[in-house]
Amino acid sequence: MTAFSQVGATIAGRVFQIRQTLPPSVRLIAVSKQVSIAAMREAYAAGIRDFGESRVQEAEEKRLQLRDLPDITWHLIGHLQSNKVQRALEVFHWIHSVDSLKLAERLNRYAAGYEQRPRICLQVKLLPDPNKQGWSVGDLLTDLSQLDQLEHLEICGLMTILPLGLSEAEKLEAFLQTRNLADSICQKDWQRIQVKELSMGMSNDYTIAVQAGATMVRLGRILFGDRP
Ligand SMILES: *Cc1c(COP(=O)(O)O)cnc(C)c1O
Numbered sequence: 001m002t003a004f005s006q007v008g009a010t011i012a013g014r015v016f017q018i019r020q021t022l023p024p025s026v027r028l029i030a031v032s033k034q035v036s037i038a039a040m041r042e043a044y045a046a047g048i049r050d051f052g053e054s055r056v057q058e059a060e061e062k063r064l065q066l067r068d069l070p071d072i073t074w075h076l077i078g079h080l081q082s083n084k085v086q087r088a089l090e091v092f093h094w095i096h097s098v099d100s101l102k103l104a105e106r107l108n109r110y111a112a113g114y115e116q117r118p119r120i121c122l123q124v125k126l127l128p129d130p131n132k133q134g135w136s137v138g139d140l141l142t143d144l145s146q147l148d149q150l151e152h153l154e155i156c157g158l159m160t161i162l163p164l165g166l167s168e169a170e171k172l173e174a175f176l177q178t179r180n181l182a183d184s185i186c187q188k189d190w191q192r193i194q195v196k197e198l199s200m201g202m203s204n205d206y207t208i209a210v211q212a213g214a215t216m217v218r219l220g221r222i223l224f225g226d227r228p
Pocket residue numbers: 031033054077078161201202203204218219220221222
């Protein structure tokens with residue numbers, strides 16, 4: 001047992017407890033990768049309407065099994081391979097993990113065929129992290145003018161995942177830098193790009209992320225217990 005499996009006795013209890021600590025404007029995304037359908041239904045019954053998945057195929061299967069719950073919003077939070085772009089557009093309403101201009105351009109090409117433009121976040125790395133995808137700040141700033149041309153995407157915000165092993169102060173600093181980056185992007189006059197959303201914060205750092213202005217937190221273990 002870790003700390004996470006001891007918070008609250010049931011999924012509903014944990015959803016309730018965590019909701020109470022979040023400002024009402026923060027969207028709580030329940031990260032359900034490797035989580036059973038039964039547990040997802042429990043979370044739904046407790047009011048969760050946003051689910052985050054890392055893999056296209058797992059999400060396709062779950063969407064099918066949960067098709068009686070049509071008001072779920074599905075979020076892709078894991079790296080998207082280019083050969084799964086079309087399937088991802090069919091399953092997900094939001095793609096948080098757009099991590100390169102090439103991927104964004106490919107999404108844009110495929111999204112042309114859809115009535116509803118996919119909402120996406122640009123994944124940034126505030127600190128170098130060899131284990132994580134995403135733009136460095138400099139590269140993102142360079143690519144923005146090309147991203148602004150992608151007429152079939154709705155670019156809504158930034159997403160970030162912090163490297164392991166940071167102190168609380170370093171986490172806060174990195175989240176604040178993400179927010180400052182979003183603010184500075186907003187100050188320019190883009191045709192399409194908007195970065196009002198900040199998708200940041202996981203089980204072990206979401207309270208700090210919220211302090212820094214997160215609008216969406218992605219919580220897995222603290223809701224569902226540890227993954228196998
Ligand atoms: C797995 C995952 C999460 C949830 O992590 P927990 O530690 O279980 O809260 C959030 N974001 C991303 C991108 C993930 O891959």
